[in-house]
Amino acid sequence: MISKKKALQITDALTKEYPDSTPALKYSSSYELLVAVILSAQCTDERVNKVTEALFKRANTPEAMAKLSQEELEKYIFSCGLYRSKAEHIISASKDIVEKFGGEVPSGLEDLRSLAGVGRKTANVVYSVAFGGDAIAVDTHVFRVSQRLGFAEGKTPLDTEKRLMEALPKEKWSHMHHAIIFHGRRVCSARSPKCDACVVSSLCKYYNSRKRG
Numbered sequence: 001m002i003s004k005k006k007a008l009q010i011t012d013a014l015t016k017e018y019p020d021s022t023p024a025l026k027y028s029s030s031y032e033l034l035v036a037v038i039l040s041a042q043c044t045d046e047r048v049n050k051v052t053e054a055l056f057k058r059a060n061t062p063e064a065m066a067k068l069s070q071e072e073l074e075k076y077i078f079s080c081g082l083y084r085s086k087a088e089h090i091i092s093a094s095k096d097i098v099e100k101f102g103g104e105v106p107s108g109l110e111d112l113r114s115l116a117g118v119g120r121k122t123a124n125v126v127y128s129v130a131f132g133g134d135a136i137a138v139d140t141h142v143f144r145v146s147q148r149l150g151f152a153e154g155k156t157p158l159d160t161e162k163r164l165m166e167a168l169p170k171e172k173w174s175h176m177h178h179a180i181i182f183h184g185r186r187v188c189s190a191r192s193p194k195c196d197a198c199v200v201s202s203l204c205k206y207y208n209s210r211k212r213g
């Protein structure tokens with residue numbers, strides 16, 4: 001397990017490097033954010049923004065979305081990939097919000113996680129971005145970069161989430177989620193990490209073990 005000192009050094013370096021890291025998704029309400037995050041699985045934020053620009057003109061409330069047919073919604077979101085399951089999840093979550101939460105996206109983490117079609121990662125992102133809660137959502141970037149840094153060597157996203165929560169001060173969770181995503185997209189890519197240009201290379205387990213090897 002990474003030492004608290006090292007975890008804070010990495011946190012400070014990534015915070016300095018990405019001081020304003022926030023999601024690139026466009027939204028104007030917690031509900032729009034929820035839909036955009038569901039659509040963003042295995043899809044770029046740019047693509048999601050194009051899709052939601054048209055979709056939200058047709059439906060941008062849970063009531064309106066719940067009334068769309070699966071087929072109509074699929075036509076809007078087709079280019080995001082995984083469109084069948086994403087359409088199912090968006091409609092299920094919208095119905096749940098209308099039927100169980102009076103049409104308002106709930107602000108509590110457990111309530112968000114209870115919505116049909118909303119996974120742990122999506123709930124954590126909405127909780128932290130829309131409601132200012134402390135949470136770490138583990139997506140593919142957070143999982144990979146955390147492993148390489150030695151931050152969290154869990155075998156599953158849930159394991160990684162728990163290790164990150166142990167290693168980082170609570171008030172840093174949300175920011176570090178975004179900072180690690182930025183780092184994963186810009187520097188620590190899956191196939192060819194730019195270790196020579198990385199601000200945390202001296203603290204990185206993967207980099208140091210390769211140097212030694």
Ligand code: SF4
Nearest residue numbers: 188195198201204207
């Ligand atoms: S040193 Fe390389 S592997 Fe480690 S975090 Fe930086 S880019 Fe990723």
